[in-house]
Amino acid sequence: MILNKYLRPEVFPTPFCPGCGHGILLQAVLRAIDELSLDINKMVFVSGIGCAAWIPSPHFAADTLHTTHGRPIAFATGIKLFNPSLKVVVISGDGDISAIGGNHLIHAARRNLEITVICANNSIYGMTGGQVGPTTPMRAKTATTPQGNPEPSFDLCGLVRGAGASCIARATVHHTRELIKYIKKAFTHQGFSFIDVISPCFTQFGRRNKEISGASPAEMILNLKKLCVHVKSSDELFTFKQNDKILIGEFVK
Numbered sequence: 001m002i003l004n005k006y007l008r009p010e011v012f013p014t015p016f017c018p019g020c021g022h023g024i025l026l027q028a029v030l031r032a033i034d035e036l037s038l039d040i041n042k043m044v045f046v047s048g049i050g051c052a053a054w055i056p057s058p059h060f061a062a063d064t065l066h067t068t069h070g071r072p073i074a075f076a077t078g079i080k081l082f083n084p085s086l087k088v089v090v091i092s093g094d095g096d097i098s099a100i101g102g103n104h105l106i107h108a109a110r111r112n113l114e115i116t117v118i119c120a121n122n123s124i125y126g127m128t129g130g131q132v133g134p135t136t137p138m139r140a141k142t143a144t145t146p147q148g149n150p151e152p153s154f155d156l157c158g159l160v161r162g163a164g165a166s167c168i169a170r171a172t173v174h175h176t177r178e179l180i181k182y183i184k185k186a187f188t189h190q191g192f193s194f195i196d197v198i199s200p201c202f203t204q205f206g207r208r209n210k211e212i213s214g215a216s217p218a219e220m221i222l223n224l225k226k227l228c229v230h231v232k233s234s235d236e237l238f239t240f241k242q243n244d245k246i247l248i249g250e251f252v253k
Contacts, residue, residue, distance in 0.1 A: 002034060003027065003030045003031065003034065005061070006030045006033065006034070006040055006060060006061055006062070007030075007059055007060065007061055008058055008059060008060070008061050011058045011059055014026075014054075014059065015054055016051065016054070017201075017202065017203045017217075018217060019200075019202045019206075019216070019217020019218065019220065019221070020051070020199070020200075020201065020202070020203075020217070021120075021122070021172075021173035021197075021198075021199030021200050021201075021221060022051060022052055022054070022055055022120055022122075022199055024173035024176060024199070025052075025055060025091075025118070025120055025173055025179070025197050025199050026055045026059060028173075028176055028179045028180050028183060029055070029056075029089075029091065029118065029183060030060075031180050032180050032183035032184045032187060033187070035180070035184060036184055036187060036188065038087065038187065040060070040061070040062045041062070041063075042085070042086060042087060043062055043063070043086065043087045043088075043089060044062070044063045044064070044065065044076075044079050044086050044087070044088050044089070045057065045060055045062055045063070045064045045065070045089050045090075045091060046064070046065045046067060046072040046073075046075050046076040046079065046088065046089070046090045046091075046092075047064070047065070047066055047067065047072050047090065047091050047092045047096075048066075048067055048068065048069050048070055048071060048072040048092045048093070048096035048097070048100075048101065049067075049068065049069040049070075049096060049127075050069075050092065050093040050095060050096045050125070050126065050127045050128070051093060051120075051122070051126040051127045051201070052091060052092050052093035052096070052119075052120030052122075052126075052199070053066060053072075053091075053092050053093065053096065055091045055120065056089075056091050065079070069096060069100050069101075070096055070097075070099070070100025070101035070102075070104070071101060071104065072090045072092050072096065072097070072101065072104075073090055073097065073101055073104035073105055073108045073115070073117060074101070074104045076088045076089075076090045076108075076115050076117075077104075077108060077111075077113060077115070080113055080114065080115050081113075084114075087116075087187065088114075088115045088116070089115070089116045089117075089118065089187075090115060090116065090117045090118065091118045091120065092119065092120065093119070093120050093121070093122065093125075093126065094119055094120070094121040094122065094123065094133055094134065094135045094156070095124075095125045095128075095133045095134070097117065097119045097156075098119065098133075098134050098135065098154060098156050098159070099133055099134045102134070102159075105117065105156075105159070105160065105163075105194075106159070106160075106163045107163075108192055109160040109163035109164050109165040109192050109194065110163045110164050111192070112164060112165070112166055112191045112192045113191075113192055114189075114190055114191055114192070115192060115193075116183075116186045116187060116189070116193045116194075116195070117192075117193070117194045117195070118183065118186075118195045118197060119156060119194070119195065119196050119197060120197055120199045121135055121156070121196050121197060121198050121199060122198075122199050122200060122201035122204075122205060123135045123136050123137060123140070123153070123198075123200075123201070123205055124136055124140075124142055124201055124204050124205045125142075125204070126201045126203065126204050126205075129143050129204075130142055130143040130203075130204035130205070130208070131143050131144045132144045132145045132149050132151075134153070134154040135153050135154055135156065136149045136151075136153055137149065137153050137212075137244070138150070138151065138152050138153060140205070140208075140209050140212070141208040141209055142204075142205075142208065143204075156194070156196045157169075157170050157194070157196050157251050160192075160194045161251065161252055164192075165191075165192050165193070165194050165252065166189070166191040166192060166193070166252060167185065167186055167189040167191060167192070167193035167194065167252060167253065168193075168194050168195075168196075168250075168251045168252040169182035169185070169186070169194075169195050169196070169249065169250045169251060170195070170196040170197075170198070170246075170247065170248045170249065170251070171195065171196075171197055171198070171248055172197065172198040172199070172224045172228060172246070172248060173197065173198065173199045173200070173221060173224070174221050174222070174224035174225055174228075175224070175228070175248065178248070179195075179197060182195050182250060183195060185250070185253075198224060198228075198246060198248075200213065200217075200220045200221055200224070202216070202217040202220050206220045224246070227244075227245060227246050228245065228246045228247075228248045229245045229246070229247055229248070230247075230248055230249050231247050231248070231249045231251070232249055232250075233249075233251060
């Protein structure tokens, strides 16, 4: 396979559950690198704690930094300031980036530092027990909201837009070609770039919410097609009546 040169063969098979979207995201990141002919030896991948943090570390045959929970963007900021010639990429989960590390996300976007943040958004705390998170949809059941989440979910693209991010997109692991396109644009953007990647977790989210996710991991990913609506700008992101739809697209270029 063309992507083998970017992988550490000793770590396979992956630790991801069957049907997890994170393996698709892993491949999309590497395909973007390959299509851009980037030198992976001049890249540093930073992750925190959680399922998504396992995407770069230990899979990528590159320099990776596996940091404390919620702090990957802080570490990435330090790397970029120390050696601006490096391409610094954060890949971590929604709980890690937007809850525990939410303050770092806001200020990295505000500073417009040239780093790429890819949020593997599975709408739940996947590895640590299935607790409710900031991106958990309203009424969804979790380990800590067995009767349904009473709070509205956090729109991460809206958050970083308000903080000043200059490149924002959202895609899903079902829309792989669009996902690769957005990652490529983020990698070549001269400023802070953020991609919200909807990557379903059947183990913790799907089993508790089969009525909205589907009865199997495959159905959960296929359902993304009917749950998503393409929008063309950040203005549409805030004016479109969502009706429980997932809005995807390139919001800020």
